[in-house]
Amino acid sequence: MIFNPEYECMDGETRKRQQLAHLKNQVEKLYAVVPFYREKMDDLGIKPRDIHTLKDIEKLPFTTKDDLRETFPYGLLACPKSLIEEIHMSSGTTGIPVVDAYTHKDIEIWGESMARTMAAAGCTRDDTVQNCYGYGLFTGGPGAHYGARVLGANVLPMSSGNTARQLQVMQSFGSTILTCTPSYALYMAEEAEAAGIDLKKLPINKGCFGAEPWSENMRKEIEAHYDMKAYDIYGLTEIIGPGVAFECEAQDGLHINEDLFYPEIIDPYTGQTLPYGEKGELVFTTLTKEGTPLLRYRTRDITYFITEPCSCGRTTLRMHRLFGRTDDMLIIRGVNVFPSQIEHALIEIEGTEPQYLIILNRGTSHLDEVELQVEVKKEFFSDETRDLEGLRTKIENVMKSKLQISLKVKLVEPKTIERSIGKAKRVIDNRKI
Numbered sequence: 510m511i512f513n514p515e516y517e518c519m520d521g522e523t524r525k526r527q528q529l530a531h532l533k534n535q536v537e538k539l540y541a542v543v544p545f546y547r548e549k550m551d552d553l554g555i556k557p558r559d560i561h562t563l564k565d566i567e568k569l570p571f572t573t574k575d576d577l578r579e580t581f582p583y584g585l586l587a588c589p590k591s592l593i594e595e596i597h598m599s600s601g602t603t604g605i606p607v608v609d610a611y612t613h614k615d616i617e618i619w620g621e622s623m624a625r626t627m628a629a630a631g632c633t634r635d636d637t638v639q640n641c642y643g644y645g646l647f648t649g650g651p652g653a654h655y656g657a658r659v660l661g662a663n664v665l666p667m668s669s670g671n672t673a674r675q676l677q678v679m680q681s682f683g684s685t686i687l688t689c690t691p692s693y694a695l696y697m698a699e700e701a702e703a704a705g706i707d708l709k710k711l712p713i714n715k716g717c718f719g720a721e722p723w724s725e726n727m728r729k730e731i732e733a734h735y736d737m738k739a740y741d742i743y744g745l746t747e748i749i750g751p752g753v754a755f756e757c758e759a760q761d762g763l764h765i766n767e768d769l770f771y772p773e774i775i776d777p778y779t780g781q782t783l784p785y786g787e788k789g790e791l792v793f794t795t796l797t798k799e800g801t802p803l804l805r806y807r808t809r810d811i812t813y814f815i816t817e818p819c820s821c822g823r824t825t826l827r828m829h830r831l832f833g834r835t836d837d838m839l840i841i842r843g844v845n846v847f848p849s850q851i852e853h854a855l856i857e858i859e860g861t862e863p864q865y866l867i868i869l870n871r872g873t874s875h876l877d878e879v880e881l882q883v884e885v886k887k888e889f890f891s892d893e894t895r896d897l898e899g900l901r902t903k904i905e906n907v908m909k910s911k912l913q914i915s916l917k918v919k920l921v922e923p924k925t926i927e928r929s930i931g932k933a934k935r936v937i938d939n940r941k942i
């Protein structure tokens with residue numbers, strides 16, 4: 510179903526006119542009220558009146574994750590704080606705080622964009638949505654929640670985890686739509702099998718999965734376990750959360766809600782805008798947001814735009830499912846982690862060297878398993894009273910509290926982690942996603 514044909518099927522020229530009008534408004538407002546943007550534009554000698562066409566967006570400065578860190582928490586706010594109704598943060602952690610502050614209208618935009626996303630997967634008011642994306646500051650839970658509400662569906666706000674209860678609820682209430690990360694969908698399927706529950710016999714028949722990379726193989730596996738159709742959905746906290754782009758029944762790329770979020774693809778090295786069809790870094794400008802609008806935000810996600818018309822009738826630009834990222838950010842059980850965060854945490858733990866190796870596996874459980882090998886200081890290893898077990902537990906606890914991920918620590922002797930003459934290899938990713 511197409512939730513909002515007026516926008517989703519709009520003719521290209523009208524859409525471009527509207528995008529330009531929104532862009533001009535947004536730039537004018539940001540220049541007037543957010544010193545960060547005014548300074549950046551002044552540095553480039555650009556004024557809001559220099560924006561005449563959509564192509565002029567290329568004159569505007571980029572915004573990066575580092576900019577967000579430097580202005581944390583309220584530096585990019587474009588409205589009075591009293592108008593903010595909700596704040597969400599990325600599933601990433603202390604290292605790079607990524608905040609999205611939403612006004613009433615922003616929540617409405619979010620509900621609309623997620624309603625389009627879920628309607629494209631076939632969700633209607635007759636559905637019961639089992640929402641197992643996390644709610645605790647992560648945008649996945651509330652995003653799918655608002656989308657389901659706008660559609661008039663019944664939503665079960667489960668959040669993630671407690672799998673036995675998830676399965677019990679799925680059976681009791683006859684959930685028809687599942688929203689969670691793809692790896693959790695597979696994990697739940699395994700647990701169901703172990704508990705003797707045949708998911709194929711349950712009413713659950715569709716799922717909206719995203720927040721982490723996944724493959725066609727994973728899609729097939731999920732579809733087979735649940736006897737359902739699985740859809741890819743994309744988004745990021747900075748821009749709104751989930752609801753930025755989504756698959757329709759044709760599953761030939763993800764439709765971008767481009768009347769709300771203006772997309773570009775750039776060369777990540779030169780910053781030049783690339784023609785449609787070329788692979789590069791995805792950049793978004795929010796067109797209608799009020800709380801924390803962003804100009805030309807560099808997502809670090811790699812994809813290309815698909816311009817051939819889609820058989821579903823939507824006219825919005827599509828992006829190919831993601832190919833990866835331009836940085837070293839890992840997504841571990843839906844949590845964004847940079848290897849450097851692990852390094853920073855280790856520096857504070859006495860007895861360890863900042864030499865480490867992260868080994869990622871996707872076990873039979875289908876959930877990410879992380880082993881962190883850490884070198885122990887020579888003195889510590891030879892100390893008679895050394896408490897290796899205590900040190901191991903301490904590192905695990907520090908990682909849990911600082912990075913919000915559970916990992917297994919293996920302490921290794923000094924000088925055993927391979928040194929590199931070039932860029933240190935900190936990660937071995939065996940997940941074969």
Ligand code: DLL
Pocket residue numbers: 599600601642648649652718719720721722723741742743744745746747750751752808810831834840845
């Ligand atoms: O993951 C928002 C979201 C929630 C999207 C629920 C979809 C479903 P962040 O935690 O800020 O926000 O992480 C954003 O996750 O830049 C991508 O690298 C990655 N990502 C999101 N969706 C997909 C996807 C949410 N469908 C970062 N495929 C993004 C691959 C994805 N990677």
